[in-house]
Amino acid sequence: xxxxxxxxxxxxxxxxxxxxxxxxxxxxxxxxxxxxxxxxxxxxxxxxxxxxxxxxxxxxxxxxxxxxxxxxxxxxxxxxxxxxxxxxxxxxxxxxxxxxxxxxxxxxxxxxxxxxxxxxxxxxxxxxxxxxxxxxxxxxxxxxxxxxxxxxxxxxxxxxxxxxxxxxxxxxxxxxxxxxxxxxxxxxxxxxxxxxxxxxxxxxxxxxxxxxxxxxxxxxxxxxxxxxxxxxxxxxxxxxxxxxxxxxxxxxxxxxxxxxxxxxxxxxxxxxxxxxxxxxxxxxxxxxxxxxxxxxxxxxxxxxxxxxxxxxxxxxxxxxxxxxxxxxxxxxxxxxxxxxxxxxxxxxxxxxxxxxxxxxxxxxxxxxxxxxxxxxxxxxxxxx
Amino acid sequence: xxxxxxxxxxxxxxxxxxxxxxxxxxxxxxxxxxxxxxxxxxxxxxxxxxxxxxxxxxxxxxxxxxxxxxxxxxxxxxxxxxxxxxxxxxxxxxxxxxxxxxxxxxxxxxxxxxxxxxxxxxxxxxxxxxxxxxxxxxxxxxxxxxxxxxxxxxxxxxxxxxxxxxxxxxxxxxxxxxxxxxxxxxxxxxxxxxxxxxxxxxxxxxxxxxxxxxxxxxxxxxxxxxxxxxxxxxxxxxxxxxxxxxxxxxxxx
Numbered sequence: 001x002x003x004x005x006x007x008x009x010x011x012x013x014x015x016x017x018x019x020x021x022x023x024x025x026x027x028x029x030x031x032x033x034x035x036x037x038x039x040x041x042x043x044x045x046x047x048x049x050x051x052x053x054x055x056x057x058x059x060x061x062x063x064x065x066x067x068x069x070x071x072x073x074x075x076x077x078x079x080x081x082x083x084x085x086x087x088x089x090x091x092x093x094x095x096x097x098x099x100x101x102x103x104x105x106x107x108x109x110x111x112x113x114x115x116x117x118x119x120x121x122x123x124x125x126x127x128x129x130x131x132x133x134x135x136x137x138x139x140x141x142x143x144x145x146x147x148x149x150x151x152x153x154x155x156x157x158x159x160x161x162x163x164x165x166x167x168x169x170x171x172x173x174x175x176x177x178x179x180x181x182x183x184x185x186x187x188x189x190x191x192x193x194x195x196x197x198x199x200x201x202x203x204x205x206x207x208x209x210x211x212x213x214x215x216x217x218x219x220x221x222x223x224x225x226x227x228x229x230x231x232x233x234x235x236x237x238x239x240x241x242x243x244x245x246x247x248x249x250x251x252x253x254x255x256x257x258x259x260x261x262x263x264x265x266x267x268x269x270x271x272x273x274x275x276x277x278x279x280x281x282x283x284x285x286x287x288x289x290x291x292x293x294x295x296x297x298x299x300x301x302x303x304x305x306x307x308x309x310x311x312x313x314x315x316x317x318x319x320x321x322x323x324x325x326x327x328x329x330x331x332x333x334x335x336x337x338x339x340x341x342x343x344x345x346x347x348x349x350x351x352x353x354x355x356x357x358x359x360x361x362x363x364x365x366x367x368x369x370x371x372x373x374x375x376x377x378x379x380x381x382x383x384x
Numbered sequence: 385x386x387x388x389x390x391x392x393x394x395x396x397x398x399x400x401x402x403x404x405x406x407x408x409x410x411x412x413x414x415x416x417x418x419x420x421x422x423x424x425x426x427x428x429x430x431x432x433x434x435x436x437x438x439x440x441x442x443x444x445x446x447x448x449x450x451x452x453x454x455x456x457x458x459x460x461x462x463x464x465x466x467x468x469x470x471x472x473x474x475x476x477x478x479x480x481x482x483x484x485x486x487x488x489x490x491x492x493x494x495x496x497x498x499x500x501x502x503x504x505x506x507x508x509x510x511x512x513x514x515x516x517x518x519x520x521x522x523x524x525x526x527x528x529x530x531x532x533x534x535x536x537x538x539x540x541x542x543x544x545x546x547x548x549x550x551x552x553x554x555x556x557x558x559x560x561x562x563x564x565x566x567x568x569x570x571x572x573x574x575x576x577x578x579x580x581x582x583x584x585x586x587x588x589x590x591x592x593x594x595x596x597x598x599x600x601x602x603x604x605x606x607x608x609x610x611x612x613x614x615x616x617x618x619x620x621x622x623x624x625x626x627x628x629x630x631x632x633x634x635x636x637x
Contacts, residue, residue, distance in 0.1 A: 001511070011510040012480055014437045016531035016556055018510065018538065157443055163434060170436045175557035177533060272481045272507065273434060285456045286485030288433040 003191025005309035081370030089200035099181035107162035108297035109141025111185030116150035186229025187304035190275030201235025253293035342370035396424035400609035404454035430478035439560025463498025561591030
């Protein structure tokens, strides 16, 4: 059925929003089929974002883990993460749709910064919803968004993290649906968002596949990426979907373990949150559970519906990395490669510790989805 | 059956009450008090952790009810007793996830067995055909919402899979009290009535007796949620507060 990935996905939204989703879908279809949108997007990706991003052979990390590690350097994008790929794509779409007011949710602040950036670039009004807990632990990004002219709206409801910021953004959209474009930051939400966000992030996998083939003459044995909502992962997985010899591994936030985590696929069950049916961390009454991760961008009880589908069909598998393991990987990367990854991306790097046990000498492509300046405070302060 | 009840009711006001606030025993007494105050039907809200279509008052009500230990099983156990004490239809309003958690069809049947006459699900999937068919088969009305943004073709689709009454959402926005009725609500109701014989009830934003008066001039009923829950949450005696609030908003001249 349209808008579904197997039994996952769909449009579970208040009636008020349905016409807006239809309008968005037709704008997206029109944009994706026409050449002029592609050309416009590509020119911004190269001249403003700085694409293509490099593929780095991490030689000291490879030596450390006993695997051949290649890093897709999304941390080198303008604004410091992969989030800009999607933000620039959606803002071009919003412009075509004649919308002037942009709203977004953010967890770590990377998507908020990316959205504030593209709004500044095109002179559009920007409101970013952010949980007050996240605002405290990602202060630098809050200041960056304000510098870029965005209004950051604190959300105190529920757990005051990404899920509550998303709910509040949806409420704003319901109230201002005529004038407002909701620029979702991950491959979540009602159709067509999961598909649209994947298409805008697919540039990561397209480049990486071409680069690794050119540099090594063969495909990697595995592709590893962190998964919160899962946009960087779906973006890099997409190019390898039909290459069944390539193992696709998503890494979920295992937090402190013992029920304090954000691992929806590993520990959740199918449920509906924010307009889509996917794996969800919920109690036996269907109430959404509190989550925890040291990485604000992974602190979300749901996951993009396509990841649920990839897990259910076993095309991808999903591993776990704890807060401590992610922090260790964060520090290790700095010392061995001179690269400080975002704590989110550090989950993907940290997974190599488990992967290497049965995979000595294998070639691994890791999506380094963002840079970690924003997390220095958290890591040094020991706060989470 | 719900439709008939609304049509025959003088000044049909349908209160919405969040279940489990301050506890389920109180909810039972509030339901009896609302029936006594002249409610045409009562919407019993299942609290949800992430109520994306609700404004601050109903968010807070949901949150408090969950904090107070609301459990679905405990609610279902009480439904029978509640429906036996009132002679107006009880309707359950819930986001879809709590209803789906242990099987949507099974849960709907449990509600029906408890005497519930209809359900309202604000985040039904776009294509709700199978859910509507199941409700019809088990004798439960599926009350659908129509928004100010709903286009005529969609409205026809929705109305072909709707029973009990039509819930006309008065505003582009979430639930909550507003001081003035949106322009266009009269036209919105008229255009829905042109497409269906079902009663049309207006909800979202109603907080004054004068609004109820005006709406009852052209709609078949009015739904009152946040107005009531705010008074219930602020009161020492929530049962009396519910009774007074419904009386005051329903009977003004």
